[in-house]
Amino acid sequence: MVATYRAALVGCSRMGAFIDNEVAGNASVALPYSHAAGYEACPRTDLVAGSDMRGEVLDRFGERYGVDVSHRYLDYRDLLANERPDILSIATQPEQRAQIILDAVAAGVRALYVEKPLCASIDEAYRIRDAIRAAGVALNMGTNRRWQPGFRTVRTIIASGAIGPLRSIVVYATGTLFNTTSHWFDITQYLCSDASPTWAQGWLPGSEHLVDGDVVTDEPNGSGAYGTSTGVTVHFLRTPRPNDIEVIGDYGAITAWGAGTSFTMRARPAEGGNWADAPYPDFPKTSSTLHLIEDLVEALDRGDTTTAGGIDVAVTNMELIFGFIESFRAGGRRLDLPPTSSTARFHRSGFQARTPRFAAPA
Numbered sequence: 269m270v271a272t273y274r275a276a277l278v279g280c281s282r283m284g285a286f287i288d289n290e291v292a293g294n295a296s297v298a299l300p301y302s303h304a305a306g307y308e309a310c311p312r313t314d315l316v317a318g319s320d321m322r323g324e325v326l327d328r329f330g331e332r333y334g335v336d337v338s339h340r341y342l343d344y345r346d347l348l349a350n351e352r353p354d355i356l357s358i359a360t361q362p363e364q365r366a367q368i369i370l371d372a373v374a375a376g377v378r379a380l381y382v383e384k385p386l387c388a389s390i391d392e393a394y395r396i397r398d399a400i401r402a403a404g405v406a407l408n409m410g411t412n413r414r415w416q417p418g419f420r421t422v423r424t425i426i427a428s429g430a431i432g433p434l435r436s437i438v439v440y441a442t443g444t445l446f447n448t449t450s451h452w453f454d455i456t457q458y459l460c461s462d463a464s465p466t467w468a469q470g471w472l473p474g475s476e477h478l479v480d481g482d483v484v485t486d487e488p489n490g491s492g493a494y495g496t497s498t499g500v501t502v503h504f505l506r507t508p509r510p511n512d513i514e515v516i517g518d519y520g521a522i523t524a525w526g527a528g529t530s531f532t533m534r535a536r537p538a539e540g541g542n543w544a545d546a547p548y549p550d551f552p553k554t555s556s557t558l559h560l561i562e563d564l565v566e567a568l569d570r571g572d573t574t575t576a577g578g579i580d581v582a583v584t585n586m587e588l589i590f591g592f593i594e595s596f597r598a599g600g601r602r603l604d605l606p607p608t609s610s611t612a613r614f615h616r617s618g619f620q621a622r623t624p625r626f627a628a629p630a
Contacts, residue, residue: 273379273568275313276353277304278344278368280320280329283383283410284359286624296511296527298555303357303381303410304333306557312565317351319344328626344368348375355564357381359410361621362446362614366392373399379406379564384450385589386582388614390607393586400579406567408560408577409585411454415559415576417551418528422515423459425549431520431535434460437502438516440509444487445472445589446614449504452513453588454581456502459515462581463496469602470592473506479597484614490592494605520546 277284285304291297300309307315317339320326330340341347348356348371356377358368366387372380380400386393386409400407413419426434437456442449457465470492472479478488493503511527520535520543535546563575573579587606594607 270312271569272311273313273354273565274316274351275307275355275357276317276319276347276351277307277315277329277357277359278319278347279357279359279383280304280318281322281325281359281621282624284320284357285318285329285332286626289625289628292628295529298553300555301412301557303359303557304329306555306561307355307357308333309555309558310561310565313355313561316353317341317347319347325624328624332626345371348372348377353377354568355379355381355561359383361616361619362386362388363616363619366396369396370399373403373405377405379568381408381410381560381564382582383410384454384582384585385409385446386586389612390586390590390610393583394608397579397583400573404573406564406573406575407579407582408564408575409454409582410557410560411451411577411585412556412560413451413455413528414458415556415563416528417554418531419455419458419524421549421551422522422524422531423461425522425533426459426515426517427461431515431522431533432518432538434498434500434515434517436516437500438514439502439504440507440512440514442490442504442506445490445592446487449490449592450585450589452504453585455513457581457584457588460496460498460500460502462584463498463500465494465584465588465591465605466497467602468492468494468588468591468595468605468607469600470504470595471600472593472596476596479593479612482611482613484593484612486616488593490589492592492595494588494591522548 287302300306307313319341356372439452472488475488478486514523522533531548533546533548536543590610591607595603
């Protein structure tokens with residue numbers, strides 16, 4: 269008999285439960301997109317409970333996903349104690365995430381779907397990594413492009429050698445480090461076969477004032493570059509091009525337009541000649557969120573922690589974020605990675621999360 273796994277959600281707001289109402293019709297997104305909608309769509313998971321500090325959000329979540337009031341919790345610790353889920357989603361703000369993850373691991377949760385970025389400091393990231401490894405917990409982080417079929421096709425093309433050895437990746441619109449550039453860090457890592465970053469050089473154009481001593485007081489904009497152990501250089505630019513990314517090899521280049529809305533390819537023969545348009549393979553437009561959840565389900569089926577993301581990938585994402593911050597704090601110097609001595613911490617005083625769009629647009 270095929271197992272059905274009990275799933276629960278901490279943080280029932282936008283990405284947790286209602287983001288589908290905002291992104292419906294977006295050409296780069298295939299629904300379901302929120303955590304809760306993904307569990308609803310997956311035949312191997314049963315969404316049994318939710319927790320949120322805002323009563324209205326919690327009640328609207330319960331009404332939308334059929335979670336009875338007796339399984340709705342204002343305190344996530346009560347959820348962990350009473351429900352004992354197999355999979356826990358954590359879609360809170362980064363500042364809250366580390367303690368919830370550590371409490372979930374201590375409570376015996378077997379798999380975690382954690383929003384990006386992993387947490388709010390390097391020290392927290394390493395404590396989470398140690399706890400996850402010791403307990404044998406499977407984890408994926410919500411950097412969804414890693415599970416998007418179009419980008420998976422890019423990685424397959426790179427691995428085939430069709431564009432020659434990978435040399436450079438260029439991201440043309442980065443955005444804020446924690447909420448947006450974390451997506452770009454992850455997909456560039458994925459396209460580099462998750463090779464270890466060895467150096468970073470970053471700056472925070474127009475948001476330098478947001479680093480106050482050790483405290484990053486709000487979301488800074490990030491630009492810069494990093495290099496990998498395999499010799500690939502990844503460039504992050506702030507340009508008017510919206511969410512485009514290019515991977516460049518000796519014999520070809522692939523462009524992902526609009527965060528993966530469409531893809532084009534150019535190539536030349538390895539023996540020389542002109543670059544010309546090349547066909548890009550067809551790929552299915554299917555839900556990255558559902559693929560992420562299915563990946564966790566498969567890990568639970570096998571009884572191991574191997575996933576397409578994993579805790580090491582999530583920690584590397586944090587090392588890149590704080591590598592850029594520490595490079596900025598060092599006057600823009602190129603720094604070796606990982607930034608193990610980083611003392612910076614992301615902490616927004618008085619931050620209030622947006623109210624989600626509870627209903628789909630008419």
